Amino acid sequence: MSDMFQFDLVSPEQRLASFGATAVRLPAAEGEMTVMAGHAPVISTLRPGVVRIEGGESGEYVITGGFVEIGEGGVAVLAERAWRRGDDWRGDVQAVLDQVSAGRDSAAPAGDGDRDATDLLIADLGALLKKTSA
Amino acid sequence: MPSLKDLRNRIESVKSTRKITKAMQMVAAAKLRRAQDAAEAGRPYAERMDAVLGRLAASVKGSASAPRLLSGTGADQTHLLIVMTAERGLCGGFNSSIVKLARARAEELTAKGKTVKILTVGKKGREQLKRGHGDLFIGHADLSGVKAVGYENAHEIAADVLARFDAGEFDVATIFFNRFRSVISQIPTARQIIPASFEDQAAETGGSGAPHDYEPSEEGVLADLLPRGVATQIFAALLENAASEQGARMSAMDSATRNAGEMIDKLTIQFNRSRQAVITNELIEIISGAEAL
Numbered sequence: 109m110s111d112m113f114q115f116d117l118v119s120p121e122q123r124l125a126s127f128g129a130t131a132v133r134l135p136a137a138e139g140e141m142t143v144m145a146g147h148a149p150v151i152s153t154l155r156p157g158v159v160r161i162e163g164g165e166s167g168e169y170v171i172t173g174g175f176v177e178i179g180e181g182g183v184a185v186l187a188e189r190a191w192r193r194g195d196d197w198r199g200d201v202q203a204v205l206d207q208v209s210a211g212r213d214s215a216a217p218a219g220d221g222d223r224d225a226t227d228l229l230i231a232d233l234g235a236l237l238k239k240t241s242a
Numbered sequence: 243m244p245s246l247k248d249l250r251n252r253i254e255s256v257k258s259t260r261k262i263t264k265a266m267q268m269v270a271a272a273k274l275r276r277a278q279d280a281a282e283a284g285r286p287y288a289e290r291m292d293a294v295l296g297r298l299a300a301s302v303k304g305s306a307s308a309p310r311l312l313s314g315t316g317a318d319q320t321h322l323l324i325v326m327t328a329e330r331g332l333c334g335g336f337n338s339s340i341v342k343l344a345r346a347r348a349e350e351l352t353a354k355g356k357t358v359k360i361l362t363v364g365k366k367g368r369e370q371l372k373r374g375h376g377d378l379f380i381g382h383a384d385l386s387g388v389k390a391v392g393y394e395n396a397h398e399i400a401a402d403v404l405a406r407f408d409a410g411e412f413d414v415a416t417i418f419f420n421r422f423r424s425v426i427s428q429i430p431t432a433r434q435i436i437p438a439s440f441e442d443q444a445a446e447t448g449g450s451g452a453p454h455d456y457e458p459s460e461e462g463v464l465a466d467l468l469p470r471g472v473a474t475q476i477f478a479a480l481l482e483n484a485a486s487e488q489g490a491r492m493s494a495m496d497s498a499t500r501n502a503g504e505m506i507d508k509l510t511i512q513f514n515r516s517r518q519a520v521i522t523n524e525l526i527e528i529i530s531g532a533e534a535l
Contacts, residue, residue, distance in 0.1 A: 118290065120393040120477050122283040137458050151294060152457035153466045175467060177294055179454065184290055188393075188470065 111145035114182030115161055117169055119190050129163035132183050134176055135232075143183055150178045156201075156232040158193065159185060168193035170236070172204050173229070198237065205233040246520065249513040253506060260502035266332065267495035274425070274488035280390065281422065281481040288478045295471050297454070298464045299438065309461070311404075311468040314437035315413045320357040322380075322412035322436075323348060324403065326419040326479055327367030328487045329386045334494035336420060336428065336487055337366040343430040344418045348375055359412055363399060363480075380411070391484055396477030403476075404469055407436055419479040420486035426493050428486035435475050438468060 115129040132143045135157025154176055159169045174187035189204070191197035208230055244252075302308050325344045327337045344367075348358045360375060362368040363383040371379075383399050385391065403415060415436040420428040456463045 116286070118287040120284055120287045120396070120474060121280070123286050137462075149454040150457060151298075151454045151463055153463055174470075175294070175463065177290065177454075186287055186290055186294075 112163060113145045115163075116182065116184040117159065117187065117190060118184070119187050124169065124187075124190055124192070125161070125165075125167065127163075127165045129161045129165075129183070131162040132185075133158075133160040133162075134185070135159070135171075136176070143178055147178050147183075149180070150176075152176055152178075154185070154187070156229070156236045158236070159187075159190075170197050170201070172201060172233070201233060201237060205230065205237070208233065243516070246513065246516055249509060249516060253509045253513060256502050256505050256509065260499055260506065263495045263498040263502060267492055267499060270333075270488045270492040270495060274485060274492055276390070277481070277485040277488050278422075281478075281485050284478060284481050288474050291467070291471055291474045295438065295464075295467055298456075298460060298467065302460055302464055309465050309468055311407070311436060311472070312438050312464065315410070317413045318356070320359065320412040320414075321351050322359045322361060322403070322406070322415040324361045324363065324399075324415060324417045324435075324476075325367045325371065326417060326483050327362070327364035327370075328483070329365050330487075331366060332494065333487055333491035336490035336494075337364075337370060339428070339430045340418050340420055341367050341370045343432060345371065345374065347416070347418075347432060348378065361403070364483075380406075391477075391480045393473070393477050396480055397473050400469065400473035400476050403436070404472060412436075417476065417479050419483045420490075422482050422485040422489060425489040428490055433475070433479070435472055438471060 112128040112130055115125065115127060115132055116123070117125040130144065134141050134143065134152075135155045137153040137155060140157075141152075152175060154171060154174050156172045157170075159171055161167050161169075169187075169190050170193055171185070171187040171190045174185060174190075177184045177186070189200070191200070208226060299312055302312065323344055325340060327340050331337065344360070348360070351358050358375075358378050359380045360371060360378045361381045361383070362371065362379065364385060368379070368382055381402060383395075383402070385395060388395055406412060407415070414434065416432050416434045418430070418432050421431045422428055
């Protein structure tokens with residue numbers, strides 16, 4: 109049996125999950141990463157995607173971005189918006205995608221860093237909707 | 243001397259007022275519970291956000307590449323005051339106390355020769371500030387259709403504020419809201435959100451624990467987090483305000499109910515005395531009439 113650590117998932121409005129886990133898979137800014145007990149302390153931003161928790165209480169959560177703090181006390185995901193995978197989140201994510209797409213052209217000119225970030229966000233959100241639709 | 247009928251009418255009207263204030267008090271109590279729960283639920287996020295931002299800010303501070311949201315524009319000429327009040331009245335001094343604080347700050351800054359701009363959240367503050375400082379308004383966030391404030395609302399306000407900051411409309415932003423301490427005590431508070439200040443947290447978390455790695459980079463994470471931090475602080479303030487509003491309304495309505503009760507007692511005594519006086523008068527008339535025969 110592998111070591112357990114504390115996992116927390118909080119959004120601005122509520123605490124969605126708080127329990128022990130053996131492994132957490134995260135859609136980190138620089139690629140998917142799996143965190144297990146004893147991981148080096150890292151703070152990373154997260155892309156839209158699915159957070160997968162294994163261990164005592166396994167579960168999957170859909171997030172639209174946020175950041176993660178990995179420290180000695182465990183793993184804390186701070187998501188701007190998050191849903192349990194089984195819940196009805198599709199419409200909300202679609203709404204976020206529409207909003208971002210609508211603001212894309214007015215926000216920044218092509219070639220700008222902000223524009224690239226926006227395009228990446230749109231691609232990630234689209235992929236999230238597609239990936240989990242099957 | 244009011245007639246018996248007048249007195250009876252007044253007692254009736256005070257009684258119905260008491261019924262209304264009593265009902266409002268109970269509604270406020272129920273809403274207060276919900277608002278407190280919401281504030282409680284939002285706390286873990288805000289605390290962690292503050293801690294992480296504080297640590298990051300401490301390590302990036304001083305470097306030339308620090309984002310403008312943290313280091314400021316280098317000037318403090320133009321101040322934006324974000325005044326958060328309620329959409330409704332009948333909550334004691336709740337709205338006035340925030341407005342008073344904001345007005346004092348605006349006057350102090352104006353006296354120093356600074357430019358002041360005001361963004362109002364909530365109808366009541368706007369109405370109260372309109373008279374003296376209406377020319378300083380640059381925007382208003384309307385929450386009248388919102389039943390329970392959500393992160394959405396804070397996000398919208400934050401997006402508006404950040405867009406104005408990027409456009410160079412102001413150098414320093416301060417939010418004004420009521421911090422909830424208890425049902426009878428709400429503290430009007432001013433907190434500077436741009437440029438961000440985290441001195442106390444940074445001192446606490448500065449030395450503890452192993453240093454974190456940052457992905458993609460310290461600056462990258464910070465640039466991503468700071469706007470969220472602004473939204474989080476606005477959200478926290480909105481939640482505190484919502485709880486304070488209900489608390490203030492509850493205690494205001496409680497004293498109104500008690501007042502009405504006292505008034506009813508007083509009027510009832512007056513009513514009984516007048517009625518007795520009328521009866522006595524009638525008796526005297528009858529007796530003196532009988533004696534005269």
